[in-house]
Amino acid sequence: MNSPFQNSDSSLSRHYEWQYLDLMRAIWEGGSERVDRTGVGTRSIFGASLRFDLSDGQMPLMTTKRVYWKTATREMLWFLTGGTNIRELLVQGVTIWSDWPLARYRKVTQDEISQEAFEKRIVEDADFAERWGDLGPVYGKQWVDWPTYLPAGDGLFRRGEGIDQITQLIESLKNNPGSRRHIIEGWNVAELDQMALPPCHKTYQFHVAEGKLNGLLFQRSCDVALGLPFNLWSAALLQRMLAAQTGLEPGEFVWMGGDVHLYLNHEALVKEQLSREPVGSPRLHLKRQPESIFDYRIEDFEVTGYEPKGAIKAPIAV
Structure with a gap:
């Protein structure tokens, strides 16, 4: 085409x-x-x-x-910043990344929490944010901290x-x-x-x-x-x-x-x-x-x- x-x-x-x-x-x-x-x-x-x-x-x-x-x-x-947790965005009022962790939370817990309540808890509860607000090594993480690995012996590797x-x-x-x-x-x-x-x-x-x-x-x-x-x-x-x-x-x-x-x-x-x-x-x-x-x-x-x-x-x- x-x-x-x-x-x-x-x-x-x-x-x-x-x-x-x-x-x-x-x-x-x-x-x-x-x-x-x-x-x-x-x-x-x-x-x-x-x-x-x-x-x-x-x-x-x-x-x-x-x-x-x-x-x-x-x-x-x-x-x-290399950040990967939506808490850093939510405290600024930016909600564009909430859908993915919210969907995961609902799937795992079977809790049909509203988006507003989920975001509020992410902002107010650091432990909850650490468990449910992280997106994994997305965008910025790769941009400023692309992982490298070094041999550690016995076929193992350590993070470089x-x-x-x-x-x-x-x-x-x-x-x-x-x-x-x-x-x-x-x-x-x-x-x-x-x-x-x-x-x-x-x-x-x-x-x-x-x-x-x-x-x-x-x-x-x-x-x-x-x-x-x-x-x-x-x-x-x-x-x-x-x-x-x-x-x-x-x-x-x-x-x-x-x-x-x-x-x-x-x-x-x-x-x-x-x-x-x-x-x-x-x-x-x-x-x-x-x-x-x-x-x-x-x-x-x-x-x-x-x-x-x-x-x-x-x-x-x-």
């Missing part, structure tokens, strides 16, 4: 969001219906790409529905020092900008079974040319309606922070998807969003440049020119 979106000279003058809407329409109208892991069912295509200019503070922030960019930013900052891919990437961008190995990888095959959800946005690659930092994200699986607007913002945000930390200008952000899909129970969202038109050109300003990429705070980010259409809610498939 051909990609539903092809870049052309005429497309470059269009509002950046049209390519997202074109992708959504192509999937909904021409995607193959498939049975998926969640049992909900999807319409899916295989292979798609989007391109965004990040110069002059531009960001791929969707305007045809409100995207809670602060929530996505808090999640990215959490990834950079973890690999901090983020720090290594920054040093590589500074000292060897022409490298083709500027990569952050989350797909640790040996630990997939321990993760609440194997990484969807799995591989990031960066490229330096003419003083600009370009970025590419490959996403193996993409929920276009709910996930992709967050993923686009987060990946572009990471690229902006990396550019600031390496003294480079933000260049182009390229997104590539493998299994790119819409859930069948998102029909109302899809039809409503496709009836809307993009508006405006939001900009992101980094108000402070800390010494380390790990020291950013939510207060360091300011978005201007963002006046989106209203939010559109839809159920998440777990």
